[in-house]
Amino acid sequence: MDARNNDFDFDFTPIGQAIKKARTSQGMTREQLARIVDYDPRHLQAIENEGQYPSLELFIQLVTMFNISVDEYIFPQKEVKKSSVRRRLDAQLDILDDRELSVIEATVNGLCKAKEPEE
Template sequence: MRKKEDKYDFRAFGLAIKEARMKQGLTREQVGSKIEIDPRYLTNIENKGQHPSIQVLYDLVSLLNVSVDEFFLPNTNNVKGTRRRWIEKQMDSFNEKELMLMESLANGIIESHEMEE
């Protein structure tokens, strides 16, 4: 039988959900309505680390574009974190000129890293 201390701690995930929800300007009531859960359930997930059902977990990460990789696979190099996914989602709405600016910024960052080495 599994020990209580072996149970996964969802508090970090809950905080990521809360941060993503707030970044998108959504209330708990709005999220609850969209995924058909009681806002109190979402409050408990965000603030107390309550374990969501698999369906609610899926609905939250899909709606809020939160990566579960960083929580469930923290030791892999292929983790696409929430911040990266959020930036990619924002870039989906960029026009060609804005994407060129982002590309220039990325190239500048890479060059500065090369200069440091």
């Protein structure tokens, strides 16, 4: 008899939602992604919206393709150094030149200034 603890109950929905958010932020349709990963769009929809577990191969392909940090979902009580959003933003910043980065820097400075309490 198998004495392992099989009471594993992990909700995949938040990771599926992160995959969907990353896909849509890149302007990619589910059908386009389905062609890239060679899976049916309905299967991808079930992963994104219904929390269906993907195969390990597909899981790794999706999280690496979209730069998703799964630590924040697997270890929710542990402090995550960089969230998935931060990792995606870092990847996008890497493709910008200095002129484009100066626009981003000015925007961030404006946001930080807006957060400061008024005197």
